[in-house]
Amino acid sequence: xxxxxxxxxxxxxxxxxxxxxxxxxxxxxxxxxxxxxxxxxxxxxxxxxxxxxxxxxxxxxxxxxxxxxxxxxxxxxxxxxxxxxxxxxxxxxxxxxxxxxxxxxxxxxxxxxxxxxxxxxxxxxxxxxxxxxxxxxxxxxxxxxxxxxxxxxxxxxxxxxxxxxxxxxxxxxxxxxxxxxxxxxxxxxxxxxxxxxxxxxxxxxxxxxxxxxxxxxxxxxxxxxxxxxxxxxxxxxxxxxxx
Ligand code: SAM
Numbered sequence: 001x002x003x004x005x006x007x008x009x010x011x012x013x014x015x016x017x018x019x020x021x022x023x024x025x026x027x028x029x030x031x032x033x034x035x036x037x038x039x040x041x042x043x044x045x046x047x048x049x050x051x052x053x054x055x056x057x058x059x060x061x062x063x064x065x066x067x068x069x070x071x072x073x074x075x076x077x078x079x080x081x082x083x084x085x086x087x088x089x090x091x092x093x094x095x096x097x098x099x100x101x102x103x104x105x106x107x108x109x110x111x112x113x114x115x116x117x118x119x120x121x122x123x124x125x126x127x128x129x130x131x132x133x134x135x136x137x138x139x140x141x142x143x144x145x146x147x148x149x150x151x152x153x154x155x156x157x158x159x160x161x162x163x164x165x166x167x168x169x170x171x172x173x174x175x176x177x178x179x180x181x182x183x184x185x186x187x188x189x190x191x192x193x194x195x196x197x198x199x200x201x202x203x204x205x206x207x208x209x210x211x212x213x214x215x216x217x218x219x220x221x222x223x224x225x226x227x228x229x230x231x232x233x234x235x236x237x238x239x240x241x242x243x
Pocket of ligand 1: 086089112114115116131132133135136137138139144
């Protein structure tokens with residue numbers, strides 16, 4: 001998959017993609033990340049990307065012209081599988097089912113807002129969807145874009161060393177998570193500061209371990225994320241949408 005990021009701070013992305021599975025996947029050619037400087041599509045001396053909001057009020061708004069020009073020059077054609085996401089506090093929530101859905105795209109183009117936000121015509125006429133990474137306001141879309149790329153990138157075939165590992169993580173419908181939180185994990189030493197790891201995990205009975213993990217995943221979900229449970233105790237089905 002190719003991820004494109006449109007930003008006024010291209011240097012921001014040097015850190016987030018330098019560690020862990022993403023740079024390895026990049027080197028292996030499993031994904032590509034192309035950072036585009038929005039100011040490259042401005043044609044005045046000051047490379048202006050923003051202007052005052054109509055109707056007055058605080059702050060500045062990113063202008064539509066450079067954003068439309070950038071997307072139309074990165075993709076002269078909008079083919080199936082090419083998907084434009086506007087990062088926005090007003091977007092629908094980016095969660096694991098959104099990550100799974102976006103992982104089936106061939107190219108994603110992520111538009112990072114700044115200041116008071118982005119001229120609404122970008123949301124209405126250019127972006128395929130507006131996504132928020134949570135119900136809080138960030139200073140810019142760059143951190144949100146990095147979150148989306150990390151969460152989607154690790155779902156791509158071959159990116160995680162162990163192909164089954166994404167299926168067994170929190171929020172995934174597959175594997176033992178079944179839409180719940182992952183089960184807690186322990187490692188050596190078997191007893192640390194007097195706190196033992198659960199005995200059952202040390203005994204090697206795979207069927208009992210599977211049942212134990214399912215039970216403690218349900219208990220932890222009910223305790224920390226009751227919103228993921230149905231009243232009867234089973235997980236809520238995850239919404240699935242086509243690109
Ligand atoms: N005035 C906007 C509002 O109250 O909804 C906030 C604008 S915010 C300061 C600037 C930019 O940060 C947004 O255009 C968006 O790209 C990004 N941003 C802020 N919060 C975000 C979130 N929760 N998820 C994704 N992007 C976010």
